[in-house]
Amino acid sequence: MDIIQVSQLTKVYQSGKGNPPLRAVDAIDFAVPEGEVFGFLGPNGAGKTTTIRMLTGLARPTAGKASVMRLDLASDVTRIKKQIGVVPETSNLYDELSAFDNLVFAMQLYGVPRAERKTRAEELLARFRLSEKRDTPFAKLSRGMKRALTIAAALAHRPPLIFLDEPTTGLDVMSARNLRQMIAGLQKEGVTVFLTTHYLEEAERLCNRIAIIVKGRIVALDTVENLKSAAQSKTVIEMTLADTNNQVETKRVEGESVETAARAALAQTEGRRVLAIDTLRPTLEDVFVKLTGLSAEVMLAEKGRGGGNAGG
Amino acid sequence: MLADDLRGMFYVGLKDLRAYYLKPPNISWGILFPFAFVLAFAIRNPTDLRALVPGLIALTLLFGTSSMEAIVIAFEQRIGSLERLFLAPISLPALLAGKLFGGMVFGLTVTLVVLVIVLIVFGAASVNWLLLVLAILLSAAAFSALGAFVSVAVKEVFEAQTLANFIRFPMMFLGGVFVPVDSMPFALQVIARVLPLTYAVEALRAALVGGVQVDMALDLLALGLFTVVLFGLAVNRLARILD
Numbered sequence A: 001m002d003i004i005q006v007s008q009l010t011k012v013y014q015s016g017k018g019n020p021p022l023r024a025v026d027a028i029d030f031a032v033p034e035g036e037v038f039g040f041l042g043p044n045g046a047g048k049t050t051t052i053r054m055l056t057g058l059a060r061p062t063a064g065k066a067s068v069m070r071l072d073l074a075s076d077v078t079r080i081k082k083q084i085g086v087v088p089e090t091s092n093l094y095d096e097l098s099a100f101d102n103l104v105f106a107m108q109l110y111g112v113p114r115a116e117r118k119t120r121a122e123e124l125l126a127r128f129r130l131s132e133k134r135d136t137p138f139a140k141l142s143r144g145m146k147r148a149l150t151i152a153a154a155l156a157h158r159p160p161l162i163f164l165d166e167p168t169t170g171l172d173v174m175s176a177r178n179l180r181q182m183i184a185g186l187q188k189e190g191v192t193v194f195l196t197t198h199y200l201e202e203a204e205r206l207c208n209r210i211a212i213i214v215k216g217r218i219v220a221l222d223t224v225e226n227l228k229s230a231a232q233s234k235t236v237i238e239m240t241l242a243d244t245n246n247q248v249e250t251k252r253v254e255g256e257s258v259e260t261a262a263r264a265a266l267a268q269t270e271g272r273r274v275l276a277i278d279t280l281r282p283t284l285e286d287v288f289v290k291l292t293g294l295s296a297e298v299m300l301a302e303k304g305r306g307g308g309n310a311g312g
Numbered sequence B: 001m002l003a004d005d006l007r008g009m010f011y012v013g014l015k016d017l018r019a020y021y022l023k024p025p026n027i028s029w030g031i032l033f034p035f036a037f038v039l040a041f042a043i044r045n046p047t048d049l050r051a052l053v054p055g056l057i058a059l060t061l062l063f064g065t066s067s068m069e070a071i072v073i074a075f076e077q078r079i080g081s082l083e084r085l086f087l088a089p090i091s092l093p094a095l096l097a098g099k100l101f102g103g104m105v106f107g108l109t110v111t112l113v114v115l116v117i118v119l120i121v122f123g124a125a126s127v128n129w130l131l132l133v134l135a136i137l138l139s140a141a142a143f144s145a146l147g148a149f150v151s152v153a154v155k156e157v158f159e160a161q162t163l164a165n166f167i168r169f170p171m172m173f174l175g176g177v178f179v180p181v182d183s184m185p186f187a188l189q190v191i192a193r194v195l196p197l198t199y200a201v202e203a204l205r206a207a208l209v210g211g212v213q214v215d216m217a218l219d220l221l222a223l224g225l226f227t228v229v230l231f232g233l234a235v236n237r238l239a240r241i242l243d
Helices: A048-055 A077-082 A099-109 A114-127 A143-155 A173-188 A200-206 A224-231 A258-267 A284-292 A296-306 B002-021 B024-044 B049-079 B082-087 B092-122 B129-153 B157-174 B186-192 B196-209 B213-242
Strands: A002-013 A022-033 A037-041 A063-068 A084-087 A161-165 A192-196 A209-214 A217-223 A235-242 A248-255 A273-280
Touching (some): A002 A048, A022 A192, A037 A048, A037 A173, A037 A200, A048 A063, A048 A161, A077 A084, A099 A143, A099 B002, A114 A143, A173 A192, A173 A200, A192 A200, A200 A284, A209 A224, A217 A224, A217 A284, A224 A284, B024 B092, B049 B092, B049 B157, B049 B196, B129 B157, B129 B213, B157 B186, B196 B213
Parallel strands (some): A037 A209, A161 A192
Antiparallel strands (some): A209 A217, A235 A248, A235 A273
C-alpha cells in the first residue's frame, strides 16, 4: 500500500522582475509504499527540499497532485501534518528550552495525551542516548546531539511516516554512524522513511529504493541493485599482474559478457603471473555520475558552498 | 480541528512565555520603563500626577505586550524554528493567536503590577472596574497584534526593533499620554485618531476617572477594530512567508 503518491507535482517560483520563473520541481511522479526507506538523491538545487516542503505542507504545489498517508495534500494538509514527522536540514528546536522541554512541547503541539508525555520524552531521550542531557538547553548540546534531539522531536507523536532532510550533513563520523543506525532501526519498527542525502554510501546502505532528481525532474527510480545493473552496459574485469621482477600492474578490461571480458583479459597477461582477477560492479556513485554528470566530490563541494538552499 | 487550534494556540503562547518572556530582565524592564518615562515628564511638568495614570497604564501595556512580540516571529524565522510551528497540525490564525496570547499574558502581568501600585497610591474610589478590565484586555490585544504585525512585516530582528520603535515612539507623544489630544493642533489630532494608543489612553482615562459612555464604547470598538485589522494583516503576511 502506497503511503505517498505523487503525480505530475510541480513547483514554479517567480524569480522577480526580468528573470524567468524557476521550475524547481517539474512534473514528477513517484510512489512510496508503507515501511520503505525511500532515498531522494540529487545535486544541490535539484528540487529535493522543495519536494519535501510540498509534501509536508510548507509550500503550495504550482501544479500536480499528491497524497500523503492516503490523504489529499490539497484538501487535507492539517490531517496529514498530524501523521508525519519532519526533520529539516537545520536542527531547529528552541535554544532556550531543555532537551526534555523541547520534546514535551513537540508532544503538546501534536496532542499527545498529558499522561503519556513525560514517559515518552524519557523514552526518546534514552533511545537517542541523551538522558544525561535531559535538562541541558538545546543551545548547549553538541551538533550531533542537536541532530539526534531534532529527530527525537519529530518522532515524539509516533508518526508512521518521517521525512529526513540531509540528516547526517555536518556530523562527525561517530554521530553520523549512530544516526544511520537509528534510521535503520526506524524501518524495523515499521516507520516509512523519506530520506534526502548527499552521501551516496549512506543512501546505498539505508534505502530500499532511490529516486535521482536532476533540475527538478526524476531521471531514475529503482532499487539500488537495479540502478547499478542498468548503469552497467559492459562487464569490467580487473586483473592484478606481476612480471618476473615482481613489478605489479593493475589492468581493467571490458567485454560484452563475463566470458568475453575474461578471455580478453587473459590475452593481455603477456606471460605475467595473475595475482588477482575480479569482476567490477558499478557503485551507486557510478550510477549517479552517469545520470547527473556530476561526481560525488563535486556534489559535496557544491553542498558546502550552497548551504541550506530552500530550492535544493 | 477547533480543539487542535485551541490547544496549539495555548501551547505556542506558553512556550513563548517560557522561552522568551518570563526572564527577570524583561519583567523588570517592562515595569520600570513606563515609570521612568512618566516620572521624567512629571519632574519637568509637575502638574496633577493622577492625570498621568491612564497614560502610564497604557504605556505599560504598549511596551509590555509589543516589545518582545515585535521580535519573536522575526527571530524564530531567522533561526528556522518558526518552520516547526508551520509543520504543526494547527491553522495559521491559531499559530498567530498563540503568539498574541504569549505577548498579552506578559503585558497583562507587568500591567497588573503597575496598576496595583498606582491604585494603592491614588486610590480606587472612582474606578469603573468592568470598563477597566475591558479597556486593559482590548488594549493588550491591539498592541499585541501591532507587535505581531511588525514582526511578520520584516525579515531580521534588528529591522523589527527599528520598525517597532519607529511606530511606538511617535505614538507615545501623539497618543494623549502626556498631552491631551484635544489640545493638539488639528493635523496632529488627525494623526492621533489613527493610533491605537489614543483610544487605549481615552478608554483607560474613562475607566479610572469617569467619562461619557458613548465615547467609551467608541474607544473600545476602535481597539477591537485595530486588533482585527492588524491580526488579519499579520496572518496574510505569514501565509506569504510560508509560500
